[in-house]
Amino acid sequence: MSLQRCQAEWEEIDQEFQQLQEMHKTYRQKLDELTHLQTICSSSISKQKKGLIDLEHSLHRCAKASSPKETDQIKDIQTQIKDKQNVFFDMEAYLPKKNGLYLNLVLGNVNVTLLSTQAKFAYKDEYEKFKLYMTIILMFGAITCWFLLNYRVTDEIFNFLLVWYYCTLTIRESILMSNGSRIKGWWVSHHYVSTFLSGVMLTWPEGEMYQMFRNQFLAFSVYQSFVQFLQYYYQSGCLYRLRALGERNHLDLTVEGFQSWMWRGLTFLLPFLFFGHVRTDTLLPPVCGL
Numbered sequence: 001m002s003l004q005r006c007q008a009e010w011e012e013i014d015q016e017f018q019q020l021q022e023m024h025k026t027y028r029q030k031l032d033e034l035t036h037l038q039t040i041c042s043s044s045i046s047k048q049k050k051g052l053i054d055l056e057h058s059l060h061r062c063a064k065a066s067s068p069k070e071t072d073q074i075k076d077i078q079t080q081i082k083d084k085q086n087v088f089f090d091m092e093a094y095l096p097k098k099n100g101l102y103l104n105l106v107l108g109n110v111n112v113t114l115l116s117t118q119a120k121f122a123y124k125d126e127y128e129k130f131k132l133y134m135t136i137i138l139m140f141g142a143i144t145c146w147f148l149l150n151y152r153v154t155d156e157i158f159n160f161l162l163v164w165y166y167c168t169l170t171i172r173e174s175i176l177m178s179n180g181s182r183i184k185g186w187w188v189s190h191h192y193v194s195t196f197l198s199g200v201m202l203t204w205p206e207g208e209m210y211q212m213f214r215n216q217f218l219a220f221s222v223y224q225s226f227v228q229f230l231q232y233y234y235q236s237g238c239l240y241r242l243r244a245l246g247e248r249n250h251l252d253l254t255v256e257g258f259q260s261w262m263w264r265g266l267t268f269l270l271p272f273l274f275f276g277h278v279r280t281d282t283l284l285p286p287v288c289g290l
Contacts, residue, residue, distance in 0.1 A: 025114065029243055036182065038095050038096055040098075041093075041095055042095050042096070043104070045088055045091060045092060048084070048088065049085070049088060050085060052085065052156070053080050055077075055081065056078070056081060059074050059077060059078060064075060081180070089121035090180060090182070093113075093120075093180025094113070094115060095182075096111045096113050097113065097178060099112065099174075099178065100174060100177075100178075101173075102170065102174055103174045103175070103178070105170070106171055107171075107185065112175045112178050113178060113179060114179050116119070120179050120180070120263060122181070123175070123176070124181065126171050126238070127173075127176060128232075130168075130172070131169070131228075131232070132229070132232050134165050135225050135228045135232070136225070136229065136231050137161075138158075138161065138162065138165065138221065138225050139221075139222055139225030139226060139229070141158050141161060141224065142158065142222045143220045143222055145158050145218055146215065146218040146219065146222065152206050155214065155290040156202060159198055159201045161192075161199035163198045163199050164193060164203075166191050166192075166194045166195040166198055167195055169191050170192060171186065171189050171197065173187075173188050173191065174188075200283055230283055
């Protein structure tokens, strides 16, 4: 390569670098504008929400001594207030917010709000795939410990995997909730409980009591993973249909949303649920005192 050609290539690269600097400068300016707009929107939403709360209290007092016509007007205003509160929830999903106690303890005061709808949906989709893959791994792990490797070390690896899995789920679900996902409180709470109970299994010392409970626990783990695998595909199909009809949000999980037509597809799951509960009742060890 001749010196003239190198010089020409350098000039081209330098020109692109100058353009990149200008572009980055514009990006920084837009980012500052975005941050300023986020602050204004957050303040306005807080002001609006406070005003609506005060208005609701005033309407409640007015309703005690109102005529039938005034009562209808009050109900109409209250309905509109609820609609606005739902809109505020959707708005806040795209604005930075303070993390809850759990996220603050785990991640610190880090902004976990995803700005674009595509990024939110991609994170939610990755969460669902993570659950599916881990369900399969845990099912085969439980089968291996149950039938092939009856060692304390392998049991501890399996139980540690359970603790890590449920801890990770709680973190990811907290991030999803910060981004506007309407995850039910009972769903997140049962993962906290599962984390604690998995920790109990991990620290349970070797002994006769542990061995008496071990096989039943592994059998339940296999059954639970299998049912969760079936439930994932059933609920993902239902949720896809609801989204196509415009009745569910794209950040809803495969545990949300149920309508009467879903009973037709649920019938294939019921035998597994019924059989599992019957087997659990009949396999309770004598140590339980039953």
